[in-house]
Amino acid sequence: MAVTDAAIDRIKEMILSGALAPGDRLPKEAELAERLGLSRNSLREAVRALALINVLDVRQGDGTYVTSLEPRLLLDAMSFVVDFHRDDTVLQFMQVRQILEPAATALAAIHMADEEIEELREILASLPEAPSVEELVANDLRFHRHIAAGSGNPVLCSLVESLSGPTTRARVWRGLTQEGAIAKTREQHAAICDAIAARQPEVARAWATVHVAGVEEWLRRAL
Known part of the structure; x- marks a missing residue:
């Protein structure tokens, strides 16, 4: 499995397990990367990919949030x-x-x-x-x-x-x-x-x- 795919799966697991709920703000990049055992680069790529499909919402100067996840x-x-x-x-x-x-x-x-x-x-x-x-x-x-x-x-x-x-x-x-x-x-x-x-x-x-x-x-x- 590609590193970015693994990073996407880790974030997905956090959402599915309830560790991250709709509307929640993700931890800071360095903290989340360490918690998931990922490099900051692979985490960044995963966040970009999940933002493209509206799972995450990247707000410049504010942080990254889980969307409402509405269909x-x-x-x-x-x-x-x-x-x-x-x-x-x-x-x-x-x-x-x-x-x-x-x-x-x-x-x-x-x-x-x-x-x-x-x-x-x-x-x-x-x-x-x-x-x-x-x-x-x-x-x-x-x-x-x-x-x-x-x-x-x-x-x-x-x-x-x-x-x-x-x-x-x-x-x-x-x-x-x-x-x-x-x-x-x-x-x-x-x-x-x-x-x-x-x-x-x-x-x-x-x-x-x-x-x-x-x-x-x-x-x-x-x-």
Whole structure:
């Protein structure tokens, strides 16, 4: 195991054991290096790596702290990674989205508050009558993020959001090349919203599956 990897594991062990809790400040570099039996250089590299994935927060002139470790923060790093997808892997991201998004939609039909459902309707109503592709994509992202947030599961919400990067391009391509994409998107979004408002999780799941599958089917043909 590389020295830096060993240093990362030691800090991780401190967090998992409760020796360091979310929001705690790490001991001073010299003290922590001695306690963990590490060189200051390897400790520094480990801190940099853990800061990149939002486990640690390095505050200049103040010290290094454990973050809140909320799923949203930790999964931000995954969003960064998936943005570098290749065209031949975008279908794999779509397949994962097809598993997760219907599940989030079904949960939203159970957990979403009435006022949140009204906000979902407002998102739908805010789409212009003749939207540009950019407006359509932005509205689509807002719609799906709002549903994911309404699922009541922060981990699932973060995972769904992290998949938005690689699928955004597919949405743009679809809007540019597929006739009837705007009308079809409006219709499917309205059906999803109605199912959530009616508290029908399985109907909501089915419509979300149809919606995502339509994008995937088009993408398969395009690629």
